[in-house]
Amino acid sequence: GPQASDDLLAGLNPQQLDAVTHRGPALLIVAGAGSGKTSVLTRRIALLLRNREAWPSQILAITFTNKAAGEMRERVGALVGDAARGMWISTFHSACVRILRREAGQFGFTQNFTIYDSGDSRALIKRLVKEHEADAYGLTPASVQGRISKLKNELQDAESYARDANMNDPAERLFTEIFADYQRQLQKANAFDFDDLIGQTVYLFRAFPHVADTYRRRFRHILVDEYQDTNHAQYALIHELTRPVQGEAPEPYASNGMMIFEPETTPGSGTGAEAGASLTVVGDSDQSIYAFRGADIRNISEFERDFPGAKVVLLEQNYRSTQNILSAANAVIGNNFDRKDKKLWSDKGDGEKIVGFTGYSQHDEAQFVADEVEALRRAGMPYSEMAVFYRTNSQSRALEEIFIRAAVPYKIMGGTKFYERAEIKDALAYLVSVANPSDEMALRRILNKPRRGIGDVTETAIARFAEEQGITFREALSHPSQLGVGPKLQAAIGQLDQVLTEATAIMLPASGEVPSATSVAEGLSLLLEKSGYFDSLRRSRDPQDEARLENLDEFVAVTRDFARNNPDGTLVDFLTEVALVSDADDLDDESGTVSLMTMHTAKGLEYDAVFVTGVEEDLIPHRISAGEPGGPQEERRLFYVGLTRARKRLHLSLAMTRAQFGEVSVAMPSRFLQEIPAELIDWRQSPGDVNSRGGTQSRALNARRQGGGGRDRFAAQPLEKRLTPLSTAMDRFPNKVTAKVRDNGDLELVPGDRIRHDDFGEGRIEAVTGEGAKRIAHVRFDAAGQKKLLIKIAPIVKL
Ligand code: ATP
Ligand code: MG
Numbered sequence: 001g002p003q004a005s006d007d008l009l010a011g012l013n014p015q016q017l018d019a020v021t022h023r024g025p026a027l028l029i030v031a032g033a034g035s036g037k038t039s040v041l042t043r044r045i046a047l048l049l050r051n052r053e054a055w056p057s058q059i060l061a062i063t064f065t066n067k068a069a070g071e072m073r074e075r076v077g078a079l080v081g082d083a084a085r086g087m088w089i090s091t092f093h094s095a096c097v098r099i100l101r102r103e104a105g106q107f108g109f110t111q112n113f114t115i116y117d118s119g120d121s122r123a124l125i126k127r128l129v130k131e132h133e134a135d136a137y138g139l140t141p142a143s144v145q146g147r148i149s150k151l152k153n154e155l156q157d158a159e160s161y162a163r164d165a166n167m168n169d170p171a172e173r174l175f176t177e178i179f180a181d182y183q184r185q186l187q188k189a190n191a192f193d194f195d196d197l198i199g200q201t202v203y204l205f206r207a208f209p210h211v212a213d214t215y216r217r218r219f220r221h222i223l224v225d226e227y228q229d230t231n232h233a234q235y236a237l238i239h240e241l242t243r244p245v246q247g248e249a250p251e252p253y254a255s256n257g258m259m260i261f262e263p264e265t266t267p268g269s270g271t272g273a274e275a276g277a278s279l280t281v282v283g284d285s286d287q288s289i290y291a292f293r294g295a296d297i298r299n300i301s302e303f304e305r306d307f308p309g310a311k312v313v314l315l316e317q318n319y320r321s322t323q324n325i326l327s328a329a330n331a332v333i334g335n336n337f338d339r340k341d342k343k344l345w346s347d348k349g350d351g352e353k354i355v356g357f358t359g360y361s362q363h364d365e366a367q368f369v370a371d372e373v374e375a376l377r378r379a380g381m382p383y384s385e386m387a388v389f390y391r392t393n394s395q396s397r398a399l400e401e402i403f404i405r406a407a408v409p410y411k412i413m414g415g416t417k418f419y420e421r422a423e424i425k426d427a428l429a430y431l432v433s434v435a436n437p438s439d440e441m442a443l444r445r446i447l448n449k450p451r452r453g454i455g456d457v458t459e460t461a462i463a464r465f466a467e468e469q470g471i472t473f474r475e476a477l478s479h480p481s482q483l484g485v486g487p488k489l490q491a492a493i494g495q496l497d498q499v500l501t502e503a504t505a506i507m508l509p510a511s512g513e514v515p516s517a518t519s520v521a522e523g524l525s526l527l528l529e530k531s532g533y534f535d536s537l538r539r540s541r542d543p544q545d546e547a548r549l550e551n552l553d554e555f556v557a558v559t560r561d562f563a564r565n566n567p568d569g570t571l572v573d574f575l576t577e578v579a580l581v582s583d584a585d586d587l588d589d590e591s592g593t594v595s596l597m598t599m600h601t602a603k604g605l606e607y608d609a610v611f612v613t614g615v616e617e618d619l620i621p622h623r624i625s626a627g628e629p630g631g632p633q634e635e636r637r638l639f640y641v642g643l644t645r646a647r648k649r650l651h652l653s654l655a656m657t658r659a660q661f662g663e664v665s666v667a668m669p670s671r672f673l674q675e676i677p678a679e680l681i682d683w684r685q686s687p688g689d690v691n692s693r694g695g696t697q698s699r700a701l702n703a704r705r706q707g708g709g710g711r712d713r714f715a716a717q718p719l720e721k722r723l724t725p726l727s728t729a730m731d732r733f734p735n736k737v738t739a740k741v742r743d744n745g746d747l748e749l750v751p752g753d754r755i756r757h758d759d760f761g762e763g764r765i766e767a768v769t770g771e772g773a774k775r776i777a778h779v780r781f782d783a784a785g786q787k788k789l790l791i792k793i794a795p796i797v798k799l
Contacts, residue, residue: 008079009049012040019313020044023053026307027277028227029282030300034320035643037282038604041223042072044280045087046079048221056086056533060241064229066091066580069602072225080446085278088219092234093194094580096201099215100192103704104669111570114191114432115438115579119146119420123195124185124441128178137171140404144628148179152195153294155202190438191797212240212712226604227303231294234745242276245303286333286342288599289638291630318344318604323350325650328676333677336633338663353682357653358669358690362395362614365655366402368684369611373408376609383409384432385608389642389689391620395613396596397798398657401446403594413597419578423537423548427555428526428578431520433734435571436502437474443644444473450536458485462493462527474500493526499530507571517567520574521559528552610646612639615654616667639672653680656690657790664776664788671683745789747798749777758783758795759797 009017019029019040031037046059048054063069069089077084088095101111109150116124125148126141128134134144151161157181165172186193192200205212222228222241281303288297304310318326326346355372359365373386388399388410396412403410419428424451447462450453461483462557466476476483477497480490507523508513516522528534534552537545563575595607599620614620620639625631643650658667669687683689727765749755753765755777763781768791770776775791789796 003462008043008050009712012036012319013315015313015315016040016043016650019315020047020228022311022313023278023353024180024311025278026303026306026310027278027280027301028303028310028312029280029315030284030312031282031315032284032286032318032342033316033641034318034606036227036317037284038068038696040283040315041280041282042075043079043091045221045223046076046084049076049080049087051082054221056083058218059087059089059094061087061220062090062092062095062222062224063089064091064604065096068225069094091580092237093197095619096197096237097570097576097580099201100197100204101576102799103204103211106211107204108187109190109192110436112436113727114189114194114436114442115197115418115576116186116191116441117579118145118194123184125178125182125209128181128185132174132178134171134174134178134183137174139156139171139175141275144175144178144630146614147175148182149195150197150294151179152193153233154612155199155233155236156676180274188438189440190436191441191561195233197235202233202236202240203235204472210244212243213245215241216243216245216277221280221698223280223282224736227281228285228288228297229290229295229603230299231290232296233294235296235299238279238281241314242279242307242486244276286336286339286637287603287641289603289634291359291634292628314342316343316345318346320647321346322348322352322648322681324353324698325643325646328354328650328680329640331680332636332643332672332675336631336636350697352649354676354680355649355651356673356681356683356686357651358683358685358687359655360690362398362655362658363402364639365613365653366399367406369399369404369613369651370406370408370652372408372611373609377570381608383592385592386611387597387602387607387609387645388611388613389597389599389602389645391599391622391638392612393598394615395619399596399613408594409592410594410596413595413601421548421551423551423554426533427524427528427552428575430503430531430533431524431571431575432501433474433500434507434523434527435575438472440473443477446531447496449534452496452532453489454492458483458489458493461485471503474504497526502528502530515570517569518560518563519557520569520571523562523571524556528556541720599638601687602645604645606645607650608647609649610642611651611653613653614643615639615652615660615670615673616658617670618667619658620670636672637668652676654687656687659788662769664790666790699763748797749791749798754799755779756798756799757781757784757789762799763787 009020012020016036018040019027020043029037029040041061045059048219061069062071063072067651069091071448073089076087076089088098090098093655097115100109100113104111104113105239122145125145127707128560129139129141129144151157158176159181162176165176167173167176186196188514197560205215219241222238222797229586266506271332281300283300285297285300293295295592304312313388321329323346326344330344333339341663359366365549373383376386377383390396391400400410400412418706419425428448429442429445432439433446447459462473462476465479465483469476477493480493480497482488483493485493501611503523503526506526507519524740537549558578559574562569562577566573599612621635623633627634628634638737652673654667654669654673656667657664659665749768751765751767754762755765756762757779760779760781761783763779763784765777766777766780766786769777769778777789777791777796778786778795779789780786
């Protein structure tokens with residue numbers, strides 16, 4: 001039996017111990033947030049290796065982000081040392097890329113295929129929508145892309161879709177044609193989109209059982225984290241991998257030279273290779289937040305049926321958060337129907353109360369966050385232990401403005417991704433054009449970057465020539481004089497051809513020669529210099545071009561880093577790594593900065609202090625979710641994920657007015673706030689405070705209140721009253737202007753009028769927009785600068 005004194009098992013509770021040491025075909029660990037699911041997976045891997053129950057090469061562990069994979073690898077390494085090398089710990093996507101790179105030749109692709117990210121797919125789909133004139137039928141690139149992605153996640157292709165679709169409907173027919181065409185284009189470009197990485201691997205396994213057998217023999221232990229967020233394609237992949245080997249007994253080496261298993265005796269039983277792999281999955285159906293991408297909670301709820309003989313372990317102790325934080329999270333998630341109730345508890349004590357704050361505007365809210373961050377910092381908490389979450393990326397702007405002003409160091413995780421910048425995409429397209437000359441999209445992208453005078457007409461001429469001659473677009477570039485274009489254009493095309501050829505010689509030297517470790521960096525520099533790309537930016541007077549130049553320098557630095565970390569790394573390896581950098585993965589993970597991210601990105605992470613911002617109706621729950629079946633429930637799970645990231649301090653904040661979707665609107669407190677027991681929240685400024693005061697300057701008010709103990713007045717009110725939406729509060733007191741409630745409903749203001757504001761002083765009206773209760777004054781204050789004010793409630797008088 002397991003020894004609790006064993007250092008690998010030390011400190012585990014009995015259920016965790018059970019989960020780490022259980023051996024059998026299938027194990028499901030279901031448990032709430034912070035109960036040690038990911039830790040248990042890590043220990044389980046370490047134990048398998050340490051006890052020599054498995055070779056590293058026999059383990060496949062799937063995590064949700066590359067970052068999580070890196071952390072797990074590190075932790076296993078810390079537990080068992082060198083034995084950890086050779087394991088596959090990766091995301092679904094990375095694992096599938098590795099498989100496809102080896103096996104692509106089986107079905108008409110080559111090893112150097114390109115990976116299209118969602119921007120690339122969008123560009124291709126946009127072209128196809130245009131070509132098919134489908135916009136006339138209401139098909140937008142975004143909607144087509146979304147539908148194709150969803151179908152692929154359900155393992156449908158254009159053909160299978162067409163069988164069930166109503167082909168009399170012209171829009172349906174067009175969609176099906178575009179879907180089929182899109183797939184043809186991908187194949188022609190030797191490219192997979194993100195969904196294909198999974199779907200095509202499943203297809204590969206099903207169409208070529210001997211290939212599937214190779215991997216079934218190899219992976220004897222498969223472990224999946226965040227199983228609640230797997231979609232059907234990912235589920236099918238796991239299913240394929242865990243099936244018993246179908247074919248003959250194996251050769252130790254597969255035909256492609258890959259070692260299938262260590263030639264010595266396999267640890268465990270000698271005949272075990274014929275049975276299906278052992279599968280361990282961990283998940284929490286309360287944290288399922290990717291239904292919109294096709295994730296299917298049923299993968300968890302039906303696990304026992306799908307994997308007969310499965311053992312189920314429940315974990316109930318939360319090791320992350322204080323009881324107050326946990327109680328709030330439990331109360332919120334308890335409002336979802338159709339779920340198994342879990343009793344998550346913590347022995348960390350009640351801890352601090354949750355801090356609530358309502359700002360007058362999102363800047364006011366951001367100022368509160370910045371102030372609290374600084375206060376915690378002064379109290380000794382490092383910035384790297386603090387995180388700020390929001391529902392939508394656009395909310396980060398106000399936070400960033402205030403953070404910059406307050407000199408709070410921060411980084412955005414996900415968000416404006418480095419690799420989505422146009423200049424980086426251009427540089428990547430140059431590299432892809434070298435790595436995969438069949439990729440026409442990449443070539444078309446760089447055709448006129450920098451400007452060479454090559455326009456649509458020339459592009460079409462190249463494409464036509466390629467088609468006539470039965471050669472590729474890339475090959476057509478090598479025949480500039482035959483394209484029927486003028487001498488200047490011929491020279492431009494010839495020069496591009498020349499640059500690509502030179503770079504190819506560096507990065508992909510003729511067979512037999514090994515490219516130097518720094519070949520990618522050298523090749524990239526050559527491409528950017530000789531193409532004239534760098535020069536065009538250097539010559540420019542646009543200050544943005546200077547930033548672009550810096551970004552490209554940084555990108556060249558990335559290739560140098562890559563060379564340092566991967567001495568044998570090839571161009572294709574580099575492009576793979578770049579393509580798989582995902583939302584939660586940052587270029588550099590500096591400590592000493594506050595992390596800003598969406599609640600989706602926050603999954604699986606933990607911080608000492610967490611700020612959940614924008615806790616308003618229409619944001620969380622988001623307004624697009626309202627009409628979706630199950631939408632509000634999924635939003636509640638997302639909010640639950642946000643709350644349960646916090647170890648010690650949790651802050652919930654909102655703003656009463658928010659500039660969003662191009663207009664300033666009145667916000668209402670999220671319904672989720674009301675689901676948290678009142679005694680758990682310490683309101684520094686409640687929605688009621690803001691209602692009754694109009695505009696406020698939060699810190700002044702705070703100071704006053706903390707001195708006078710006035711805060712409790714609000715805590716004592718019934719919840720529903722404290723959370724009365726602003727608009728309702730005003731309906732209740734129409735024009736009855738008490739000392740506290742300001743209502744300027746009838747105040748006439750025109751541009752040129754002068755006003756005085758309680759906090760901002762005197763100013764001049766520049767414009768008035770909106771109607772009724774939502775009329776906004778655009779004011780230039782003499783001292784405080786430009787502001788937008790909601791006329792109805794702002795503490796202003798006309799002079
Ligand atoms: P999530 O659902 O958010 O992904 P999780 O269930 O994966 O959470 P972990 O991240 O594994 O939880 O663990 C949460 C925290 O609790 C971690 O800091 C981990 O180190 C700690 N922890 C887990 N088990 C124990 C234990 N037995 N003793 C002490 N700390 C533990
Ligand atoms: Mg986890």
